[in-house]
Amino acid sequence: MTIAGIGAVTGYGWGRETFWQGLLSGASAASTQSGYGPGRDQDAWVSLVPDGGDPQVSASRYGRAVHAAAREAITDARDRGWQPGRTVGLLHAIVLGDVANWRDFYLIDNGHRRSRDYLPLLPSTPISVLLQEFGFHGPTMNVSAACSSANVALITAKLWLNAGMADDVLCVATDLSATPDMVEHFVQLGASVADAEPLQACRPFQAGSRGFGIGEASVAFVLTRSADRPYAAVLGGAMTNDAYHVISVDPSHERILDCARRALADAGVRATDVTYFNAHGSGTRQCDVAEHHLVGHVFADRPHIYALKPLVGHCQGASAAVEVAAAALSYDRGIVPAAPIVASAHPRLLDGAAAFEGGITAKLSLGMGGNNSVVLLGAA
Template sequence: MSPQGMGIAGIGAVTGYGWGREMLWDGLLEAKPAAALVEGYGVEEDETAWVARIPDGGDPEDGPSRFARAMRAAAREAITDAGRRGWLPGRRVGLLHATVQGEVDLWRDFYVEHGGRQSVRGYLAMMPSTPMSLLAQEYGFHGPSMVVSAMCASGNAGLITAKSWLDGGLVDDVVFVSTDVSATCENLLHFERLGVAVTDAEPLDACRPFQEGSRGYIMGEASVAFVLSNRDTNVYTRVVGGAMSHDAHHVTSIEPNLTQVRECFRDALADARVPADALGYLNAHGPGTRQCDRAEATLLGEFFPATARVYSVKPLAGHCQAAAAGVEVAAAALGYERGLIPAPPRVAPGHPQLLDGPTPLADGLTVKSSLGMGGHNAVVVLAPPA
């Protein structure tokens, strides 16, 4: 076991930018939002909305839905990538899948279009465990397989779960996928009614984390996969610590005193055994809502040195819900390898520590925070591979 923490040995991604991690990276570097104006996304059929949807694609053999195809495509890309970088799977490869709503399109059709009638094969395809079971069959992976769900903190929660499996010796490696393909008109409408999703403005006008004039976020979709291992290999970055907590306060709002969020940050840094002056970046949850901006700016001031910088890629990739942290960790991991942080451009006056566009990587660890709706807090600490 490497004393340096859990390594990310391979990355795969399907996002609003397209099918593949390089499309994600290129889109972020170009500061081009993944969202497009989509018709038929409002109460009236002729209404439109800005959404960062996964485009059509994938292998029909991977399943009947975009969810299954994206999940298996991202996993397959990560496994291939890890193999090219020298990773060899151990005897016990575990599978983790972070998701919240799963096969929303298939379940809607099941009730609305088919009246609850479906073939046995079609019914089993709707289960959240089925895509992972098929992936296990494809590669002959025999470790445990489990679904993780912690709202928008699901990606970080999955990474922490994978690390606990590896540190405890339950598995030799983990293939972890976070998937959310739920930006349907029905779901979008409810997030808009909650006052957090914005549909009627271009992404950089609507979502401005830590800047004046931010109204919330643009909904996004993604499936992001990582091959994770404690063994020495050519990794992008290492997860050296993490922690989770729950506010137990409100179904949507962050507890105003930030008691549990603060404890989550403190516990993650203690788990990583790093001093405050080792921190260089806060890769924020950063959805552009007022309460999240306030919470994360407060903790940036409390836990980080004045030289640290903050950024969020949600203005570009969209808020991908269960896959949000997956997208954001992938951006940081690719950035460590390529010496560049793919931060969005600043478009309004904002926090003095906020990055402005793609920035050369300096020394320092990255703290990735996730504040999931309902009080789910999850924080991981990322270190350079060496």
């Protein structure tokens, strides 16, 4: 299965090229937002998707972002030689859905709306609107596995293609949930940091990391076996669950290590074949410890390491899609858009954008509830 088209809406703005140039700048997509800090009377650093998109599609920023990412990916894939097969499926990776719109539904509209204004709240609506526009009739499904959702959607798409359930799959991952109340609770959990610029606070594989800054994104992929100039191949993947705690990672890391080994086996590659480790990179202590263990124990500290959450923020259910998009673009453009190092770091951590050496990329994604996933990418 290959990635034939990419669309992206991120904190850097609307569009794949805006996303790419933002990464290469080495600057965070975050800015200070009024009313997001403690007590709602202070500023906080958040990577919000700016307003934009097609107002004819939806009154909701969420709905417009879903549609914009999908449209861009489909146009991109067609430009790269993709012709839709008879059956095109659609997977949408989500966790909380249209949070801001649900908030307004209850707090502003008191739970009363016209049907046409209520329907966009339902997770089935963005999918239906996309299918109608493009005439796709394949299987459709929402995928939810916490912050591992986008990786899981890619693995599910591969299963669909292997089983013959679809000829092609449009995979979209969306999370625009960075409202003040959501930021507040992640800060209270000790996972997120909102009082400092993300590159200083979020330091995966570096000393002094305090946690992640929250971000938003909608990213889409066209996945197929038939395209003239695909970006990269999805070689395989795996999922496991710690079954340990609703927030904390199992300190043995046994299931994370097993997930990586299963993904390697599914892809038919060896750990020594992996050139790049695209980290989950949340910058929390337990994540850093787990990823150090994985890179050392399974990959013998061989791969180059890079993490993108210091740049784009932690985009929750869409986080893996943002990071897979960057990895796939690396194969096409010969550059790895890593975040700059700001403190004492792991010797294999890349310091800013670097020339891409080729080889296989392992993408780890972890999610609350013990959700672990690894996807292996390679040259198309």
